[in-house]
Structures are given as C-alpha cells and as structure tokens.
Amino acid sequence: MQKFILNKNSNIVLNTRSYTEILNYSKSAGIRLGSVPTRRSQPQIPPRTNMENWQRDFSGSFLDMMKARASRQVATLDEAVGRFYSQDEQVKKSFWIDMAATLGTTHKKLHDYFHNTWSKQFCADMAPFKAEISGVLKSCGHSDMKMVLRSVLAHLHDKYPAMRFHYQTLYQFINYKMSQDKKFQPAASAPAASEPMSQLVSDQVILQLQQILSSTQ
Known part of the structure; x- marks a missing residue:
C-alpha cells in the first residue's frame, strides 16, 4: 500500500x-x-556479445574500401575477397592500416580476424575434401613440406578451378596429416592444437601458398 x-x-x-x-x-x-510517483523502470541492458564493434562493422568497411581501391567494379563481398587475395603484399598491408584507422582498432587485429576467421565463409568447406587430400599425401613421393603443398594445391586447382580454399585450414590439415605419418617425419612440425595462429605464421603461410599456387597455374 x-x-x-x-x-x-x-x-x-x-x-x-x-x-x-x-x-x-x-x-x-x-x-x-499532479505528479504522481511511479515505479522507475529498469534501464534496458543490451544483450552481451563477444563481438567487438569493429567486428560488426568489418564486412561493410571491407567492401567499401575494396570498392574504392579496385580498378574494376566490385559489387559483392565474394568479389571483394577474391580481388583482395590477388593484391600485392604491400598493398594488403596498406589496406589493413587504412581500415584500422577507419574502424578504430589495430591492423594486426583486422589482419588476423580476416585470415583466421572472417574469410572462411567465402571458402569451400574442407570436410568433403579431407579424404581426397589424404589420398594425395599418401601418393606423394617426397617429404619436403613445400613440395607436398605444391602437389596438393596443383591437384585441387586442376580438379576444382572455381573453388577457393581457406589457406590456413588447408595448411594446418596438411601439416597435421604429415605429422601423423612416419613417412613425413621429421619434415612436418605441426603446432600444438592449443597454439593460436600468429600473424607471423599467417603471413608466411599465405605468401607461401599463394606463390606455390601461382606457379601451378
């Protein structure tokens, strides 16, 4: 009362x-x-999320920047990703620096988020290809990592030329399978499952795979 x-x-x-x-x-x-006191309503608390602001704005910002930088028209995110992969490494680095200034974060965060997480949605699911890749590895006549990668990438490119594979996922799977096969040891040195993919690993892997892929075309 x-x-x-x-x-x-x-x-x-x-x-x-x-x-x-x-x-x-x-x-x-x-x-x-007159003024009648009423029970004060509780403030609306937005649902908690693990996604940072720059991650929510990543897709739109990425597409806008690629549209502004591309020499040919870019209409979709898929086209923007494909165009980005074809860029020179220095151009990519400049891209992340400029995008970081726009989104208010660091270029390393954008770089790693793109390569390790965001870009996966535009790449083929690896699951249906794992058995086939394992077969290529078993028939491989050499144990050098670079030569193994060349064989796998040449096979995938020849058989599935229109497909885009996620470089980190592909590399990690090949490295893991090589570490399980005595034929390849100690050539493969797969990182521990709990070890995060660092920027250094990402850059080296991407550059190596792109160079190998371009040499197979």
Whole structure:
C-alpha cells in the first residue's frame, strides 16, 4: 500500500494500490492529477556479445574500401575477397592500416580476424575434401613440406578451378596429416592444437601458398 497526494493544492490523500485507482478517483472528483510517483523502470541492458564493434562493422568497411581501391567494379563481398587475395603484399598491408584507422582498432587485429576467421565463409568447406587430400599425401613421393603443398594445391586447382580454399585450414590439415605419418617425419612440425595462429605464421603461410599456387597455374 502506498500513500499518494493528488496535487500540491489538494489535501486529499489516498491510500491505494495502483496508479489506475488514483487516475479514476481524480477524474470522478474533478481533480487535476499532479505528479504522481511511479515505479522507475529498469534501464534496458543490451544483450552481451563477444563481438567487438569493429567486428560488426568489418564486412561493410571491407567492401567499401575494396570498392574504392579496385580498378574494376566490385559489387559483392565474394568479389571483394577474391580481388583482395590477388593484391600485392604491400598493398594488403596498406589496406589493413587504412581500415584500422577507419574502424578504430589495430591492423594486426583486422589482419588476423580476416585470415583466421572472417574469410572462411567465402571458402569451400574442407570436410568433403579431407579424404581426397589424404589420398594425395599418401601418393606423394617426397617429404619436403613445400613440395607436398605444391602437389596438393596443383591437384585441387586442376580438379576444382572455381573453388577457393581457406589457406590456413588447408595448411594446418596438411601439416597435421604429415605429422601423423612416419613417412613425413621429421619434415612436418605441426603446432600444438592449443597454439593460436600468429600473424607471423599467417603471413608466411599465405605468401607461401599463394606463390606455390601461382606457379601451378
């Protein structure tokens, strides 16, 4: 039960249960309703998310920047990703630096997020190809990592020329399979499962795979 004063000019005091009862009484008594205290509503708390602001804005910013930089028209994110992969390494580095300034984060965060997470959505799912890649590895006549990668990439490019494979996922799978096969040891040195993919590994892997892929075309 709460006590309400209808307005400062009225001596009428009500002991009532709800604002509705006050409103109905004031109307029937011809009294103008003054400021009536009501229960303060709780502030709306946005749902918690692990995604940072720059991650939410990544796709739009990436497409806008590629549209501005591309010599030919870029209409979709898929086209933008394909165009980005074909860029020179120095151009890519400049791209991340400029995009970082736009999104208010670091170019390393953008670089790693693109290569390790975001770009996967534009690449083929590796699952259906793992058995086939394992077969290529078994028939491989050499144990040098670069030569093995060349064989696998040449096979994938020849058989699936229109498909885009995620370089890190492909490299990690090949490296893992080589580490499990005595034929390749100690040539392969797969990182521990808990070891995160660092920028250095990403850059070296991407550059190596791109160079090998271009030599197979």
